[in-house]
Amino acid sequence: MTDAIRYELVKQCAHTGARAGILHTPHGSFNTPMFMPVGTQATVKAMSPRELTEMGAGIILSNTYHLFLRPGHELVAEAGGLHKFMGWDRGILTDSGGFQVFSLGDLRKISEEGVAFRSHIDGSRQFLSPEIATQVQNALGSDILMAFDECVPYPAEYDYAKRSTERTTRWAERCLKAHSRADQGLFGIVQGGMYKDLRAQSAAELTSLDFPGYGIGGLSVGEPKHLMYEMLEHTTPRLPTNKPRYLMGVGTADCLVEGVMRGVDMFDCVFPTRVARNGTTMTKNGRLVVKNAEFARDLRPIDPDCGCYACQNFSRAYIRHLFKADEIFGLRLTTIHNLYHLLDFMRRMRQAIIEDRFLAFREEFWEYYPKEEN
Ligand SMILES: CC1(C)O[C@H]2[C@@H](O1)[C@@]1(COC(C)(C)O1)O[C@@H]2CNc1nc2cc3nc(N)[nH]c(=O)c3cc2[nH]1
Numbered sequence: 001m002t003d004a005i006r007y008e009l010v011k012q013c014a015h016t017g018a019r020a021g022i023l024h025t026p027h028g029s030f031n032t033p034m035f036m037p038v039g040t041q042a043t044v045k046a047m048s049p050r051e052l053t054e055m056g057a058g059i060i061l062s063n064t065y066h067l068f069l070r071p072g073h074e075l076v077a078e079a080g081g082l083h084k085f086m087g088w089d090r091g092i093l094t095d096s097g098g099f100q101v102f103s104l105g106d107l108r109k110i111s112e113e114g115v116a117f118r119s120h121i122d123g124s125r126q127f128l129s130p131e132i133a134t135q136v137q138n139a140l141g142s143d144i145l146m147a148f149d150e151c152v153p154y155p156a157e158y159d160y161a162k163r164s165t166e167r168t169t170r171w172a173e174r175c176l177k178a179h180s181r182a183d184q185g186l187f188g189i190v191q192g193g194m195y196k197d198l199r200a201q202s203a204a205e206l207t208s209l210d211f212p213g214y215g216i217g218g219l220s221v222g223e224p225k226h227l228m229y230e231m232l233e234h235t236t237p238r239l240p241t242n243k244p245r246y247l248m249g250v251g252t253a254d255c256l257v258e259g260v261m262r263g264v265d266m267f268d269c270v271f272p273t274r275v276a277r278n279g280t281t282m283t284k285n286g287r288l289v290v291k292n293a294e295f296a297r298d299l300r301p302i303d304p305d306c307g308c309y310a311c312q313n314f315s316r317a318y319i320r321h322l323f324k325a326d327e328i329f330g331l332r333l334t335t336i337h338n339l340y341h342l343l344d345f346m347r348r349m350r351q352a353i354i355e356d357r358f359l360a361f362r363e364e365f366w367e368y369y370p371k372e373e374n
Pocket residue numbers: 095096097098099100103146147149150151152189216217218219220221222223248249250270
């Protein structure tokens with residue numbers, strides 16, 4: 001039986017951990033490194049599936065926690081599954097809900113069995129376990145489902161991080177047992193907090209369970225970026241080269257290029273769509289807050305070098321006007337730009353890897369992009 005998810009290595013950079021590949025799924029084959037737009041509640045906010053396809057999105061994210069609470073996975077299954085329900089015929093990856101319970105749910109109580117919490121929607125008492133989270137994702141029919149884990153908070157004491165990471169491994173085993181569909185791939189999630197030995201232990205335990213891919217969790221949780229990079233350096237070399245590595249919740253262009261250099265293949269982040277809705281756009285020179293007064297008479301596009309629909313057809317002055325007039329089209333244009341910007345950035349980075357010029361690509365990136373203090 002062929003695996004639902006298969007990673008094909010196309011080119012390994014000779015000087016760094018960067019690599020170009022193809023991720024084969026039941027809903028198509030997609031180039032890596034890849035950025036996955038986030039569509040938490042079965043929609044990438046303000047985008048239509050047609051627009052996402054046109055800009056080259058391959059796999060998008062949705063979320064177990066949110067869809068379990070509303071509209072409920074049974075309804076989505078009745079509608080023929082998430083692809084049909086949301087009109088998306090390419091790849092879907094669902095996060096397992098672990099992280100969201102910790103960052104959104106209220107009054108949560110963790111036990112070996114799972115997590116009791118109150119819904120952030122109506123305060124009702126809810127419970128998620130490795131079995132329930134897996135069954136919900138099987139019902140949603142996503143191509144990739146994530147194991148139910150605990151995202152170790154930052155900072156966390158060593159003993160807490162160790163106990164939590166060991167429980168995440170036990171939960172991953174329970175997800176494997178509960179996983180019931182051969183046309184979906186279940187990824188384990190490496191934890192370990194900011195402790196190198198726990199990262200190594202988590203990677204070893206999970207790879208012994210032979211998942212078709214691995215999430216790298218417990219990062220992008222408020223830690224300084226240098227610490228995230230350090231944990232990556234201690235994790236990706238301990239993961240199989242013939243399986244995809246997915247850094248969860250990351251990120252902006254700087255984290256994408258630094259993550260790719262350290263062997264990451266897949267990324268997701270709410271940042272580009274979230275900041276677009278309040279008028280912040282992403283360019284190679286960093287952020288450009290197009291709704292600011294300085295752009296009131298600026299007839300240039302957000303980014304003159306950008307091939308997106310917004311930059312090809314509209315000016316900063318027009319988009320600023322739309323934001324000031326509270327017109328929905330404004331946030332649609334900034335969302336189109338931010339997603340196109342990251343998707344195109346990944347395409348260009350992949351081409352650089354294939355042509356053996358990744359280090360030159362990274363160097364040029366840092367010539368333009370603002371360096372942060374941390
Ligand atoms: C919840 C929301 C909207 O997603 C952003 C943003 O807030 C926020 C909240 O704290 C900051 C850092 C400020 O950024 O972190 C999110 C992006 N970082 C992230 N997403 C993750 C998802 C994850 N899923 C699972 N199952 N397991 C994980 O370990 C995991 C780790 C993750 N790290």
